[in-house]
Amino acid sequence: MTGAAALPPYLAALNPEQLEAVRHEGGSLLILAGAGSGKTRVVTTKIAYLVRERGVAPESILAVTFTNKAAKEMRDRAAAIEPRCERAVIRTFHSFGAWFLRRNAQAFPGLDPRFVIYDDDDQATLLHAAMPHYARSECSRMVQAISRAKDYGLEPDSPDLSEAFADPELMRRVYATYEERLRRTGNVDFGDLIRLPARLLREDEAVALRTRQRFRVILVDEYQDSNVAQFELLRLLAGPAGPGAGGAYLCVVGDDDQSIYRFRGAEVRNILDFPSIFPGTSIVRLERNYRSFQSILDVAHQVVSRNSGRLGKELRAERAGGSRPKLALLADQDAEVEYCARVCARRIKEGGRLSDVAILYRTNAQSLSFEKEFPRRGIAYRVVGALRFYEREEVKDALAYLSLLSNPRDEVAFKRVANKPARGVGDASLEIVLEAAFAPPDPGAEDDAAPPPGDLLAASARVADSLKGRARSGLASFVALARRLVAELEAGSGSPGPAAGGAALGELVQVLVEDSGLAEYHRSQDEVAGTQKLANLDELVNAASLYAKSPEGLAEFLEAVELDRSLATAASGESEAADAVTLITMHNTKGLEFPVVVVTGLEQGLFPREDEGGEELEEQRRLFYVAITRAKDELHLTSCTFRRLHGRLFETEPSRFLSEISKDSIEPADKVAQRAAPGSPYGSRPGSSGPRPYGGGSYGGTRGRAAAAGPAEDRGPWRAGLGVYHEDYGSGYVLSVSPSPSSGPLVVVRFETGKEARFFPRFTTKLEPQRG
DNA sequence: CGACTAATACTTTTT
DNA sequence: GTATTAGTCG
Numbered sequence: 001m002t003g004a005a006a007l008p009p010y011l012a013a014l015n016p017e018q019l020e021a022v023r024h025e026g027g028s029l030l031i032l033a034g035a036g037s038g039k040t041r042v043v044t045t046k047i048a049y050l051v052r053e054r055g056v057a058p059e060s061i062l063a064v065t066f067t068n069k070a071a072k073e074m075r076d077r078a079a080a081i082e083p084r085c086e087r088a089v090i091r092t093f094h095s096f097g098a099w100f101l102r103r104n105a106q107a108f109p110g111l112d113p114r115f116v117i118y119d120d121d122d123q124a125t126l127l128h129a130a131m132p133h134y135a136r137s138e139c140s141r142m143v144q145a146i147s148r149a150k151d152y153g154l155e156p157d158s159p160d161l162s163e164a165f166a167d168p169e170l171m172r173r174v175y176a177t178y179e180e181r182l183r184r185t186g187n188v189d190f191g192d193l194i195r196l197p198a199r200l201l202r203e204d205e206a207v208a209l210r211t212r213q214r215f216r217v218i219l220v221d222e223y224q225d226s227n228v229a230q231f232e233l234l235r236l237l238a239g240p241a242g243p244g245a246g247g248a249y250l251c252v253v254g255d256d257d258q259s260i261y262r263f264r265g266a267e268v269r270n271i272l273d274f275p276s277i278f279p280g281t282s283i284v285r286l287e288r289n290y291r292s293f294q295s296i297l298d299v300a301h302q303v304v305s306r307n308s309g310r311l312g313k314e315l316r317a318e319r320a321g322g323s324r325p326k327l328a329l330l331a332d333q334d335a336e337v338e339y340c341a342r343v344c345a346r347r348i349k350e351g352g353r354l355s356d357v358a359i360l361y362r363t364n365a366q367s368l369s370f371e372k373e374f375p376r377r378g379i380a381y382r383v384v385g386a387l388r389f390y391e392r393e394e395v396k397d398a399l400a401y402l403s404l405l406s407n408p409r410d411e412v413a414f415k416r417v418a419n420k421p422a423r424g425v426g427d428a429s430l431e432i433v434l435e436a437a438f439a440p441p442d443p444g445a446e447d448d449a450a451p452p453p454g455d456l457l458a459a460s461a462r463v464a465d466s467l468k469g470r471a472r473s474g475l476a477s478f479v480a481l482a483r484r485l486v487a488e489l490e491a492g493s494g495s496p497g498p499a500a501g502g503a504a505l506g507e508l509v510q511v512l513v514e515d516s517g518l519a520e521y522h523r524s525q526d527e528v529a530g531t532q533k534l535a536n537l538d539e540l541v542n543a544a545s546l547y548a549k550s551p552e553g554l555a556e557f558l559e560a561v562e563l564d565r566s567l568a569t570a571a572s573g574e575s576e577a578a579d580a581v582t583l584i585t586m587h588n589t590k591g592l593e594f595p596v597v598v599v600t601g602l603e604q605g606l607f608p609r610e611d612e613g614g615e616e617l618e619e620q621r622r623l624f625y626v627a628i629t630r631a632k633d634e635l636h637l638t639s640c641t642f643r644r645l646h647g648r649l650f651e652t653e654p655s656r657f658l659s660e661i662s663k664d665s666i667e668p669a670d671k672v673a674q675r676a677a678p679g680s681p682y683g684s685r686p687g688s689s690g691p692r693p694y695g696g697g698s699y700g701g702t703r704g705r706a707a708a709a710g711p712a713e714d715r716g717p718w719r720a721g722l723g724v725y726h727e728d729y730g731s732g733y734v735l736s737v738s739p740s741p742s743s744g745p746l747v748v749v750r751f752e753t754g755k756e757a758r759f760f761p762r763f764t765t766k767l768e769p770q771r772g
Numbered sequence: 773c774g775a776c777t778a779a780t781a782c783t784t785t786t787t
Numbered sequence: 788g789t790a791t792t793a794g795t796c797g
Contacts, residue, residue: 093786094787119787135793136792136793137780137791137792194787225786365788565786587783591786619784647788
């Protein structure tokens with residue numbers, strides 16, 4: 001019908017599959033978008049196309065993503081094509097849930113429309129308060145299980161709970177207790193942001209109808225990362241499925257090969273089963289890759305095609321050329337650091353920049369060896385996402401003060417700051433306040449004067465006089481401070497905010513930090529420990545300065561902070577422009593790309609962590625796939641024979657993922673074939689690389705399999721009479737060596753000091769054979 | 773009540 | 788090795 005020549009430029013720029021996806025209408029659409037296939041472009045173009053060409057009202061479009069960054073990018077790019085797209089609702093799943101919940105808060109008894117969102121830490125604190133006989137760490141674990149249950153849309157009374165948890169009765173009890181306690185605070189957790197809106201849509205026909213009338217088009221990005229609860233919410237939002245049934249037009253975009261959040265409840269089945277759950281679904285595959293050389297995609301494909309239950313898809317590179325990825329088999333972490341440094345140096349020599357290079361690892365702890373060594377070599381680096389700003393102690397303290405101002409029922413916040421910095425109010429006093437706040441109303445008392453139940457500030461004021469000594473004065477001063485801040489906040493009610501010349505919330509935060517004593521407390525802590533806590537508090541003041549000094553401004557700020565943890569990274573001094581190598585976990589690289597990528601730590605027990613097959617292994621393979629497909633020009637893989645972990649040294653086997661790559665699609669890195677593990681297809685062990693304490697076996701941690709007594713022990717350097725040096729005890733010599741079945745040799749040492757001690761060299765790095 | 777020491781754990785983490 | 792937390796002592 002319409003000739004290509006008639007297409008407006010923003011559509012003409014698309015390839016045929018992309019165009020098909022953009023113009024599709026009718027039943028549901030599943031876009032299977034491979035890495036680097038222009039997925040974001042398709043989604044944003046589709047939004048613009050609907051508004052501009054199909055007469056769809058932007059307000060009736062709902063687009064959900066998983067990260068704020070993705071939401072922002074989607075909005076900006078759609079609006080760049082068609083400005084009216086600015087009015088579409090483009091949010092993360094959770095931010096949509098919060099938005100929906102605040103407008104319908106009255107439907108949930110006890111829910112405060114100004115609720116704050118509890119994170120894992122707050123959740124654990126809350127549960128610990130409710131069930132103090134469980135250790136705090138136990139509470140963390142249980143709360144995690146509760147969050148998983150919520151991800152799967154399970155309620156405390158769901159029969160399915162029995163299938164999902166080892167001890168369903170315990171789970172049921174804990175979950176119910178937690179829920180009750182959480183409802184009492186008026187706050188929610190992340191799971192509630194999905195679960196509660198879904199419940200309302202299911203149970204309230206009028207709300208469901210109204211919502212479905214509003215959103216006629218629903219788009220979901222990174223659909224492979226959705227969990228069961230999110231799927232349920234989506235289905236309720238869309239309404240009756242199928243053409244002509246009156247439901248919304250549903251378009252989901254994702255890549256089953258990039259599903260890497262199973263451990264948080266993401267359910268690959270959502271994308272795998274989408275076509276059968278929504279009959280009449282069209283599928284469009286985007287398999288043209290605009291990012292990487294084919295040589296890189298070949299490796300990616302070899303790896304991921306071993307997984308079962310894929311929808312099937314093979315990327316083809318649009319960029320011709322490129323050399324084969326390099327495999328570096330290295331002795332240990334030091335060699336790995338050295339190798340990465342050389343990769344950087346070569347990139348620079350070839351006219352590139354440090355920021356072209358990304359070093360990827362599975363666990364955050366692995367960044368340490370790079371962080372230690374790079375400064376010495378003059379290599380600038382930035383670590384992505386390691387210490388999260390808003391989870392730092394001092395920041396959480398200040399935020400807890402703010403939460404309490406916003407919602408005086410916030411038990412977790414209250415407990416956190418009522419005595420911080422120390423003002424003599426101990427746990428006993430806090431319990432008295434809690435008791436008073438939630439005690440059933442005393443029938444004898446004057447009912448009218450009684451404050452609403454659960455107001456912890458009011459309760460504090462009531463009981464302060466009955467306490468004595470420091471507890472009394474401390475609690476009183478805490479209440480006075482909180483009251484003063486609340487008053488100051490309310491004085492700014494309806495204030496236009498800093499953008500319009502009104503007062504900024506930052507002022508209030510500054511006063512809070514100073515007057516609460518947090519500033520003074522951390523000033524001295526900084527001096528002792530050399531930390532940056534005060535600077536972090538300044539940063540928080542800074543971030544708050546964008547919001548109005550009013551109750552509404554505070555609520556907005558808190559929600560922004562809770563739902564967008566990346567907020568502070570942008571605000572803090574770290575400039576994106578700085579030319580530095582990126583150190584990053586593989587998970588954090590999703591959606592990113594780099595000219596040069598080094599995937600490190602390809603060792604059994606580290607990556608993959610476990611090799612027992614099944615979903616877990618497949619997920620790690622997908623993670624490897626994600627890591628590989630970040631590379632545009634150059635890909636390097638490294639694997640170490642020895643790795644230090646938890647302060648111990650382990651001998652490792654090369655990752656099975658390496659054996660899943662055909663030999664001719666990868667080449668050994670220049671003169672670094674130092675790794676040689678027995679039985680490895682990558683060469684045989686060269687001459688001994690010098691004596692050092694080590695033991696055989698895998699990273700097993702404490703309850704790992706008993707490490708097999710490998711040849712490593714037999715060739716160990718330990719023998720009677722050997723001179724040794726110990727980091728703490730100094731020089732000595734070996735008195736005797738005795739074999740042990742599971743822990744490697746036991747060495748008895750006599751030191752110059754006369755001290756005699758026993759060591760399992762496998763478990764210590766402090767003991768070394770004497771040098772020289 | 774709070775500061776110290778000892779025990780314990782320790783993937784990944786968009787929200 | 789490092790961080791956090793539980794428990795003990797003053």
